[in-house]
Amino acid sequence: MNNEFNLTVIGGGPGGYAAAIRASQLGLKVALVEEAELGGTCLNRGCIPTKSLLHSSELYSMTRHFSEFGIEIKDLAFNYTKAASKKDAVVKQLRRGVEALVKNSGCCIFAGRGLIKSTHTVEVTGKDHRIITTDNIIIATGSMPSIPPIPGIESARVLVSDDVLNLKECPEKVVIIGGGVIGMEFATIFNALGKAVTVVEMTGTILSGVDVEISEICRKIIERKGVAIFTESKVMSLKSDSGTICIFENNGTEMGIEADMVIVAAGRKPKTEGIGLENIGILTEQGFINVNERMETSIKGIYAIGDITGKPMLAHVATAQGLVVASNAAGKDKIMNYSVIPACIYTNPEIATVGLTEAEALKKGLSIKIGRFPISANGKSIIMGEKEGLAKLIADADTGEILGAHIIGPRATDMIAEICIAMKLESTIEEVADTIHPHPSISEIIMEAAHDIEGLCIHKPGK
Template sequence: MKSYNVVVVGGGPGGYVAAIRAAKEGQTVALIEADHVGGTCLNRGCIPSKTLLRHAEVIEDIKAAENWGIHAGELTLSLDKMMARKDQVIKRLRTGIISLLKAGKVDVYQGVGTVQPDKTIMISANENQVIKAHSIILATGSVPFVPSINGMGEVSYHTSDTIFAIKEIPESIVIVGGGFIGVEFACIFQSLGTKVTVIEMADRLLPNEDPDASAALRKALQKKNITLLTRTTVASIGFGKNGKVVHVTDHAGNRDELICSEILMAVGRRPNLSGIADLRLKMTGPFVEVNDYLETSIKGIYAVGDLIGGSQLAHTASAEGSVAALNASGQRIAMNYKVIPRCVYTQPEIASVGLTEEEARKKGYQVKVSMYHHVGNGKALAIDRKDGFTKIIAEEKYGEILGAVLVGPHVTEMISTPAAFMHLEGTIDELASMIYPHPTVSETIMEAAASWLGKGIHS
């Protein structure tokens, strides 16, 4: 039986980063992956969706160019070529990860790893193998959550795992779930000419994000003629004369029938517990419970990523994977969740970091908020993306930056600026005094910070 210092179960953004980090710490490392390295993020999530969202952005620009005096002729779409490009991007990145693991001397095992309390792992593949570990990092990720709805067993539907294999552009689609997965797919399909309806049981889209950002997104999606049904639940699904039927009920008890070609279930994800049931780990609801050092209830076994809940973001999983790897290598480092950006790649983009205004007030901070609307920003006007804002949330007495919310073009790149200031414990004075390049949308960060201080020039 081969033995390793660290065995990582799962090769997604939490797992492969953990494996490489542990190897760089001088550990002997094995990585077990049942499917392709890169996990959901690379193969069925972040990367394919952002590739298609880039296509959607180009389609939107071509349509808008008519108003700019640029006439490109009749627009035609090839879903086959779009999907082929998506597959090329995935393949290239997957090959890169494999090369990194090989360069790091990480042994990669293909198969499902079943972990035992004595830290042996059986790998089911063509031939069952058993390996032994001193420390184990669980990074088995998550799978789409599909709620129990009448008719689900009789009508075909997609999840975020299957939608990327779609062969034809649907005439219409009903997306169940108005979180970040649902609204991103709404933008993709709307750009392709599909009639899109989004159903969300909460009172607004992106219910866990800033209300102003949610309102801005709602306005933008409605401009795209996307139908948004909030405070609405799905009672059942079935077949009708003209296609699939989604029966919905709104908050007032009114019922309606939505006819569509396709249904996408995008109500969230649940942890993938396959292969770890024998461990009988302590749980918090459906998630594996860990301490500040990402160690589970069994000493020497760590867990990261979607398996432990939290933000369920790829970069969070990677950060956790790195911390877990260091701890599995003999160090003692706590995971810091204070400054983790959250990004939604819709049109407009939404990015935030730290506390929302509501969260900050609930924690007892004396909060002061400033907001700068992009309608006054030269770059936003030049690129015809003026519908957005930059909001800074800070503690009133000392100017400690508590959070930031950005809506508009490129804000998923821009959010790193306020995040960096928060990481270095910078104040709002320092955020405002930095010199930003002009013309850029990033100048709105300076304007919002200066406005907070009562010193805004263009506010």
């Protein structure tokens, strides 16, 4: 095989494989180097398997309310082993799909680690060992769980997200260190299965970065379901005996929670070690690779995408970055636009956001108007038995420009795309309000919230 390529992609995650396929579509000869499985963390150890377990646990949780809908079920039980098998089957199916897409595009796939030897040379170490000569390189090696230096963490039964997804049995008592997206999604899974869950978060709120009004609603709902949440709490140590005791400080008081398992969900760090960055002198900052709006590093012809860039660590961001790089490597000129990036959190209820939060808009000194509409006033939600949540839209008070949208409720992660398109097309909040939405549908909450910005909402209670 000829080992000369126009583009070599190191890492086959959502950004890497998308870049490889698009570059092939644009006529480049492409090599894709992956040391584990195509699909990266998202498909194999993150987004997809987590959502599969979330769906299984939510279905089980829903059965507790089936009698309200006239459905009587006796002797119902949850089989975690089967749910894990379902999760594995979903991952396997999607991974095979990605492999087929990459191969059918004409890319050459090499199994092994990509080691950058020079600006135009990559060594594949491992199964498909070879030296590749290449015009351009994309670094797409992703990230890994970050483990804080907590005394006793080495000897305690502590798992990171990768490990949790490999469990075949469900623990009865779980302590989760970190109340961010990963932590709260795992809290949702185990709580839905009836397990004792405690979340310990260092900052003053769960889901830091989410609009405060939305995160507070989420906290109240999840606490009402039985999850114990301690914010402004620092984990001091972990002690192992028959189980694991998590010692933490809350408001000056030392507390201890016993658990069968402790999950560390304290963020992620870039995977940049061992890929040869030192051989070419790429500039990094706190481990992340510096890139410009074209995703170029400090070295001409070498690009970086995904989690290693320090940009929003989201699969869809990595994919968008990959498409930008593929075009640039093919001689076009594209830049990455971060102005409209949705973020989704698969708690129950779901959360979806895009644009500025209320606090961010006010900090920028913007004059804003806010529209709100409660899930409890939406007909389709009531039919479904989903009565908690909110749609919140933020617009410029003078121009009607949509500045942000924040939704907590059923199918929030699907509905946010409507606002993303509106923002991308520079639609005004009035245009969203005037768009006829189907009835009955949950999507009506967006239209209603848009009307509420001008105080003209028809179905909002409490006026």
